[in-house]
Amino acid sequence: MEKDKRINGCKLLILGGSAGSLEVLIKILPHLTVLSGYAMVIVLHRKGSEDNTLEELIAIKTTVPVVEVEDKTPLVPGHIYVAPSDYHLLFEKNDTISLDTSEKVNYSRPSIDVSFETAADIYGASLVAILLSGANADGTKGLISVKNAGGTVIIQDPVSAEVSFMPGNALDNMKPDFVADVKKILELILSINID
């Protein structure tokens, strides 16, 4: 199951999570200084509201620039993008993000499945998807698409997750490349595109 602990050729890293995942991000983000050659997109289940609290919280935890996502925002390596509340975040061919307000998926908008699936279509093997702590089934179908498209899948070890259902559900339904606790997730991220 485990492959070599290095991840290369990554253009896009997506972190998806729900309840208990913000704590993981807060532990990881301060250790990131440069995202070499790839963009990071964070898709968390969040309350439907107009504020930018999550973006601001993420921005103070890292020196990597955080870009406010609007429709057709270009994805640029080295930057972090946060899925806005009440929109699904999708990926388009020309390295842009599009947003959509269609029906909730798994009771969620943004839905992690929607971002994983559309990213898998575009980025294939150059996609790394990480699924964190959470209390619903969102993310599992998306990870299967990522895997089928040749991307790298990392699932937070349910034992280390504050809420184990989401990563546990994914593990019941697919074989990831890595099962990792927070420390190991950080190591894996730091290894991306470092030959």
Add this chain to the structure above:
Amino acid sequence: MLINEIYEYHGYDFSGYSHASFKRRIDRLYQLDGFKNFPDFLSRIRIDSDYFNRMVEEITVNVTEMFRDPLFYKVLRTEILPVLATKPFLRIWHAGCSTGEEVYSMAILLKEANLLHKSLMYATDLNPSVLDTARKGVFPIRMMKQYSENYIASGGKNDFSHYYTAHYGFAKFPEELSAKMVFSQHNLVSDRSFNEFDLILCRNVLIYFDKDLQDKALKLFDDSLARLGYIALGTKETLKFSDLQKKYEQHNRDKIWKKIKE
């Protein structure tokens, strides 16, 4: 391939739609209606015009609410309408109005600003069936609690329930509001400008278009907007990536732009 067939048989051009979103809508419909293979699906769309209408309804996203994003309405109420109030007559276009919730919200704002008598709201959508709903001004009563909260958050001072009459699970909004609305089918992809407006609202519609089609639609809005008129977009939409930006001035950080140059 599907897009070509639709265009050839029905004259609707979906080629400029955001690819990822459009594909998801099609996949969803395909699964919802239990198709087993793609050729069946295609031929159904080609020959069955009722089914084609269903497809248009299902792939266009019709998620809307009254006073959606209340802070946006608050800005309209307190900062934009007072500026427009000096005009002798107000023409407003809701492009992609869906089932009309935002048009009725606007009518309420206009009434409270004492502008309704000299306003006309044109509300258009690609999808004829949502326009039928919009014309009736009848919405599910279960939504009214949320809408009432939105109304209050937008700065509304009245009792929201005075604006409708409850009837068998539905809330009916009065003729007084709908009398100032004109509903018609209009396709932002292929139809032209049909009037000059002081305010154009097109919220959460352009997100379904790719960049080129967005530019085309924005050009259409620009051609339809009077000088010093306003264009309002959805909370995550922007003129930032468009050439039009040079002719417009953004109102603070709101999704409202004023046309400052012809």
